[in-house]
Amino acid sequence: MSKPRFDVISIFPEYLAPLSLSLLGKAQENGLVDIGVTDLRVFADGAHKSVDDTPYGGGAGMVMSPEPWARAIDSVAEQTDAHHDLVILTPAGKKFDQALAYELSQRDHVIFACGRYEGIDYRITEHYRENPEFAVREISIGDYVLNGGEVAALAILESVIRLIPGVLGNPASLDEESHSIKGENDEQLVEYPSYTKPAEWRGLEVPAVLLSGNHGDIARWRAEQSATRTRKLKE
């Protein structure tokens, strides 16, 4: 498979600066992924480079105009022959989770459209849904409203890119972390609590089983802890 590519389109490209830090920066330096950031405003017309307008039907706030978005999306799509996944970030989208992170980590080209204000004219979704070269997904990172999709794109990219083979130094850590641990009935469990040295800290001791050296007991204790934590989260 060719190198996966991720593009983010935003009116605030500076917001995406963390993409060149830490693990995501290293993944690019090591040639494992390409990440591009595109300034939507470059594709707007007129002296004011306006990207929004008042909503049809009335109501508060502004809606992002379709034409600059289509130009920007077509421009980043033209840069590769791959099939494109267009992710439109919106609180009205499908809730992002680890399964969706895995899915996106296996795609060739994912384009993130970061809307601001009251969102992007819905015809952008409709227009690209009609185009067989695109799969359009509306994604939300949770039931709360952000000022724009940029923080959502960062969160999604961080969780997706670490799943790409070669990105994590120790891929075994993927097997043991929250949301990839499976319980007896194959349900998703969160991770067990972790401890490091010293064995006693401010009067608190590390659970004795972890110092026992008995791998069977340790594995059983961790599985119980994962199950208990998961149950508590659902209360």
Ligand code: ADE
């Ligand atoms: N844009 C505004 N709020 C959002 C959310 N919760 N998820 C994704 N994009 C958003």
